Every structure is written in C-alpha cells, then in structure tokens.
Amino acid sequence: MENKGLTKVDLIFESIDIRKVMTKAFEMTSEEIINEILESGLKGRGGAGFPTGLKWKYTAAEKEPEKYIVCNADEGEPGTFKDREILDRVVYKVYGGMAIAGRAMGAKKGFIYLRGEYRFLLPQLFLELHKFHKMISEIGYDFNIEYRMGSGAYICGEESALFESIEGFRGEPRNKPPYPTVSGLFSKPTSINNVETLVTAVMIIDKGAGEYVKLGTKDSRGSKVFSISGDTPIPGIFELELGMTVQEFVNEFGDGDTKAVQVGGASGFCVPRKKFAETIIGFEGVPTGGSMKLFNSSRSMYNVLHNYLDFFTEESCGQCTPCRVGCQQLLKGVEKVKKGEAKSTYLNELVKLADTMKVASKCGLGQSVGNAFKSIVENFREEIIY
C-alpha cells in the first residue's frame, strides 16, 4: 500500500478566478470535461466514493432531454462540518461545479439540497448565486440553480431519499436499480454529487487532471477536507492529501492519549490504537466523508457505541426491516449486556445481526450501521461488557 504521509494542502478554499474556469469549461466539449474528471480518478467526497467521472459519463449517455444536477448539501453525518465551511467560504466553486456538470451532461437545471440547520447561510448563498447566474449567462451557459431545504432527517442525505424529499414526498430511499443516472430526480437522469466533489471538479478543470493526480494514492486521488473533532487540541477543518495512515493523522491531531479514531462518522469505522499504523485513510483502508473523531482513554467506548446506535435507531427511515428493527435490537442488546441482563455471548448474536443488516438493508444507512458496531464491539469488547 502506498503511504503518502501527512501533507496539508490548500486547494478547496483557495481563491480562483471562477470566470476564467467557467470560460475554459464552456470551450470544452462534454466529452473533454468528462474525460478530464475520469482521468483525475476523483471519487465522490460524500463517503461512498463512487467515481465521479463514471457518474457523469452515465448521466451524459442518457438520451432523455431533461436531466438534473443535484448538489447534496445535506451534510448530516455525525462529526462532519466541512460542507458548511465550503458553502460559507467558496460557494461560487460549488455553483461552478454544478454548471460544468450541467454542461457535460446536458442538464439545464440544478438543485442544491441544503441541510435544514444551515438555513442561516441562505441570504449570503443567494447573493452569491445571483452573481453567479449573471456571470455564467454572460459566458453563454444555459443553467439555473435552485435551493431546496432539508428538514433535519439524516436519511435525506441518501441520494434517492433526497430526491423523494425534493419531490415533496416522505424521505425514503428507493429501490435500486434504477440508479439516479438513469432515473433520479423527477424520474429523470440525475447526477447527484457532494458539495466537495463539485468544488474538486472545478479544481480539476482549472488545473488539469494531470496536475491533480500528483496528489494522493492510486485508489484515493487528490486531497480531502477533514472535519476533525473529539479529543484533539486543534479541532476544525483541515485539507489533507489522501494516503496518510491513522498513526500519522493521530501524531498531528491527537492529544497524546488517543485510543481510537472513528473514521467516517457514525456510519464509518472505529480504528483502535493497535491498528493506527497499518490503516490508511482512504479507499484502500478506511474511507471517510471527512468525519474524524478522536477518543482518548477517558472515553467509554460503550458510550460512544450507544450514542451511535441511539442515533441510527432514531434516524433510520423505518422503511425496511433490517434497519428499523435491527437498530433497535442492537441498541437494546448492548444495553442488556452492559447491565448484565444478557450474557456477553449475546454480543456474538448481535454481530451476526449486524452482518445481516449490512447485506439485507435497503440502503446505505442500514448497510453501514454494522461498520461502527462491529469495529467497536470487536476492538473494545471488554468496554461493552463490563
């Protein structure tokens, strides 16, 4: 495995001449734009990591005249707060990414689904949007962006639940296939991308894929914005090149007593101290949408797990059995074991249940509950039992 070490970079937030980039993109063909993104190796920054170029290519290939670009700004993963910062500081790059995506795929309409709690950002975002619309129409773009507000449900960050929500329905994930690239928002071909992905795409168009691939590893190209919280002397937003180990990360951000790092939020993995050195942060190791939570030895991993399970029990949409009931069983189950009302071996049954949830749940939410559950139970079993 490639190990790039820890390098701080400043690409996402750096100022650029957006008009220049938009003009450059306007002069490129759809194929040129998509190839540039494909060559960059960019993977979605929301956490799932689907290759962005492929998503764009599939959407572009659809014959349907009406298509949509959706920006997923429903940043809800516990411990993630990078999109808020991006929107606050460089939203014009988000808009730019959407318009370029629209041009590449033949879409004229974009929607930004904004987390309900970020409503306070709107006045500034609208101001920027007005300027942006004016600028791109001068260049010749035929693209328009609108905002849609979330209302606090974590599940609405799931792409198809997000579409349902925009369409005015209850936010529940759909069956896949069809995938959004074929039938997404309003049943039209849709490319849905994370805020940071769109900004990165602008960066790639600006600097060229060749420049971009110099950053990161084979499986995890580029840099990424991390939201760092927990037991750290320097919490906050940091842009880092991909490919570092958890150990290198802890050396920089830990408080000297880090016993575990939760990579990727509640739906991510818990990396214990003994695995810090061998674990790469990225798609070859533990992927993350940006959330990095450090825990020192004063923390009870039972409490951490309980908190996550409580969260999922509440935030599951409730539609499918494995997720709706499974979350409750995991939560009640660890409570029983902790209280000594169930044998510690009951944890083994719960681990099997977590495996079932991973393979049988309808969407990514239920499928990822087992990540935190298993990695905490397996690495901190004694803290759950005693």
Place this chain on the structure above:
Amino acid sequence: MVTLKINDQEVKVAEGTTVLEAAKKLGVIIPTLCNHPDLCVAGNCRVCVVEQKGARTLIAACAMPVSEGMDIHTNSLKVRNARKHIVELLLSEHRADCTKCYKNQKCELQTLANEYSFGEHLFLDLVEGHAYNIDRSSPSFTKDDSKCIRCQRCVRTCAQLQHVSAIAVANKGAHMKISSFHDRPMSHVVCTNCGQCVNRCPTGALTEKTYIDQVWDAIYDKDRHVVVQTAPAVRVALGEDLGYDPGERVTGKMVTALRQLGFDSVLDTDFTADLTIIEEGTELLSRLKKVLVDKDNSTALPMFTSCSPGWIKFIEHKYPDMLPNLSTCKSPQQMFGALAKTFYAKKRNLDPAKVISVSIMPCTAKKYEADRPEMRSSGYKDIDFVLTTRELAVMIKQAGIDFRTLEPSHYDSIMGTSTGAAVIFGATGGVMEAALRTAYELVTGKPVPFKNLNITPVRGMEGVKEATVKIEGTTEEWRFLEGAELKVAIAHGLVNANKVAKAVSSGKASYHFIEIMACPGGCIGGGGQPIPTNAVVRQKRMDAIYSEDMHMDLRKSHENPEVVAIYEEFLEKPNGHKSHELLHTHYVAREAY
C-alpha cells in the same frame, strides 16, 4: 429476452421481469411479505432477499429486475441466515398473541414464522417498550399498531388503488408507524371504510370489526326474529373461505347454511337491487326530463350511482359540491333494511322492534353505512349487524357445518326473489347494465338491443369504461328522448372514480349516468371478501357473477314479480311518497382530510 440462472437452473424471461417472477416461472418459491400483486413494488420487508453472485449485498427479489447472466441463489446459507434474522426481527416488534388473534392461521407472518422461527426467539421483545395504539373508532375495522409490521401494503392500497391516503407513514426509525392525518382516529379522517387495506394486511393489524358474537346472540334469542340478506357478490366468493377454488358459485349451499345457522328467514339483497333499479332508473329518467323538457337548471346531471358506501364517503369528503349529482337512492342493503322492519314485519305480522336485520356483505364500508344516522327510516336501526363474507365463513365453521355436503336450497320469500339484473350488481358495470336493461325497455317498449341482454361494452376490468346508447323508437310518454344518445361511464376502484369525478367536476365530461364502485372490480373485489383478492381471483368471481345471471329465469329487474307486487301493495309508485320516506336518503359534506 434475458437469460439468467436461478439455483443453477437456466431461465429465459422478458426484460423488466423481476427476479421473483423469474423464480416463479421455474417453480422456485421465494417468500414475500410486503409484495402484493395489486400494488407497486416496495421492497421494504426484505423477506425476499436472495444472493446474486458477485453482488456486494443480497438483493430483494421483488424489486430487482433481471439482467443478463445473473446467477441467483435463493436458498444459500447467507440467504437463510438473513431471512431467519428478518423474520425474527419482524416477530420481535409484533405482538404475537396468535391464539387470540382474528387472523390466526390466516396470517402471513405466522406462516413465515412456521418456516423460519421455531424454538427460542433470537432477539428481545420490542413490543412491551412501545406505547402502541389500538384504534377501534371505525365501525368497519380495527387498527392495531402492535401487530403492524410496517410493510405498507395498506398505505400503498389507500394511495394507489383508492386515491384516499387516509393512512400514511408517520415518524421515522423506531417510532415509524402507519398513521392518519394528525394521528386522528380513523373515524375522523377521509377513510372511506372500503376495507381494501384490511383485505391486504398480512397480519392482524387491520381487521374488520366483527359482529359474529352479536349475531349469534340474536339468533339464540327466541324473542327475536332474525332476517338475513346476502349481497350479490358474496355467493361467488364465499366458497373460497370454505375450501373451494375462486369462481365457484355457492348460492344454494350458502342459503342452506344460513338456514342451518338458525336465521329465521334467509332473504336476498338482490331483491332490493332490483328495486334499486326501478327507483334509480325512474330518478334518472325524471332528471333527464327535468333538464331536457322542463329546462330546469337546478337539476344535477350526470347522476352518479349510490350503491357503494365507500364511494359515498369518498365524494362527501372530496367532492362535496357534487353531492346533488348523487342518486338519492339508498343502497340495496339499506333499502332492504328499511323494508324489513316495515313492509316485511307488517306482512309477517311481526313487531318491528323484535326484528333483527343482518346482512352478509362483501364489504366493510357497509358496516359504516348501517351505522349512519340517516339509516333509521323504519324508526329503528334499519340494519342491525353487517357481516363480511369472511365472517360468514367463520360462522359456518363455528357451527360445524360441512359446507361441501350441503344440499342447495332457495331463498325464502317475501323479499327473496330476484333477477339476473340484480346479481350482476356484484361486478363493475353491473348496475349500469341492469339499469339499461330496464330503462331502455321502459322508454322504448323493446329489450336492449344486445344479444342475450348482455351489454358487453359496460363489462370488464378496465378502470374507466364509457358507452353510448342511442335511444330509438320511444313510446309516447318518452318521445322527448327520441334519438337521444345516453352517455354513460363506469368506474371501479376509487382511483378511477376520482378520475371520472374530476372530469365531471371540471366540466370536461358530458355523461348522463355514471356507475361508481369503490372497490377494484366492484363488489366482487370488496374489502370484506376472502383473502387473497387479486386480479386473477377478481376475474374468476366476475365470470361467476355473469354465469349466475345467465342461469336466472328472470334477467330484468322490472320483471321481478315481488318488485311488481311491492309497488302494488305497499310503495304505490317508483319515487313516490313512501319510496322517498324509506328508500331514499341524503348526504353530508365532510372535511377534506
């Protein structure tokens, strides 16, 4: 065509076929729960998960379209483990008081539990920790959330088939439940009581409110004279709950069984169905006359039929401005009820206070209809108890009657004679056909110009049907209709009813007469009919209805001798004073949520 392998057997199916359907073709059974052939795919119970070679996760067979080269295994270790977990999870949130449950041995979750969950339960009981609500507010059904497994069949039924959405999903996660507008009781929302959700609920979460014990009490009470009437659609469906295949006509056996149960008189709703045709046909013709001859703008056209209480409640909620378009005729059940405690009691020399009137209906909304305050024209509650087809089957079983060996017998009289026109009330288009058979003949003196009186354009399962009947050769009295083209429409299932009502409301449709039945297929597909009810079953019941019609000696309502007699002896004339007192009603505008 797409070729795939299921359990190592190759199968070729059309593109767009689901894995579930492809498996069925091979005779491979994949268990399902949220899936229902009448409804859109949900893919939410996950009971049907199967393994697809190379896929990261298991896939829901009901929701996954086939693709070339798929390699599916439906019974691998991974699948069995997951399926067992899923069934166990469902059981952990389901109040499994099976022996006390109305759906015992008819519950789809119970069937799955039999196959996948025996011995110790794997997981913790989640029922006790929840404050579940049992809603008994509707006179038609009970909604017990502690038995709900959130498959959303009811929600999809209410939205997709009925365009009502009285129930929908509320809350999320552990608190997700099937609820109503503002969590109001079911009696205080747009619910039409049609019972389509009850018919599709896989567990005991939605069940008809049963009045079996009350009926037994009445039967055993020697002071009471208990009359029973049976709706047209019951006789072609009851058999299904008693061991027959769908489509079996069991009219004669049913009559014998009812007599053996101890009813004092076994009578037929078909009698009042014939009477409805006379009353409603007269009403239609008089409306036409008022509009065409008297140029009376206050008379509402088109006229909607009013036999279906689910439809009545629907229009009261959704299109209250069109209530004048509803025929004022009561439904056959309620005409029967009003006459049972007046005409019948008088003829039989009975104290109406001691007559108990029971009806056997394919319908749950009929329970609600009987409870309406308008339905007390006899001075008493016109219909005391309404039982569904399913409840009658339960009573027959309780009484230890071996249904198959029964000798068929005939209905009692009076109010037991009927025609083929009445029995077809049970299928969509039937009321229209019966009305046309009579009205055409009344106006022209000749039978309707269709072979064997079978007016095929108004028959069939199409959601909205339209037909035009040209009236020619009118008699003197009806000369104003000469050459007129009577435009009719028929809709079944409230989603289709809504389409027609919307077209009428917006002035886009120019019909004269519209038949509407709340349930898909009409009463044969009623909410109170045997479970399962689906397209195949509905078609078989419909075929049986028309076959019943063909086997009747009389096939036009106005030729029913008892109908002729009741006008001579009691009612005097159609739409007359007495009719209005007993056989007609009025409607109530209701809130839209």
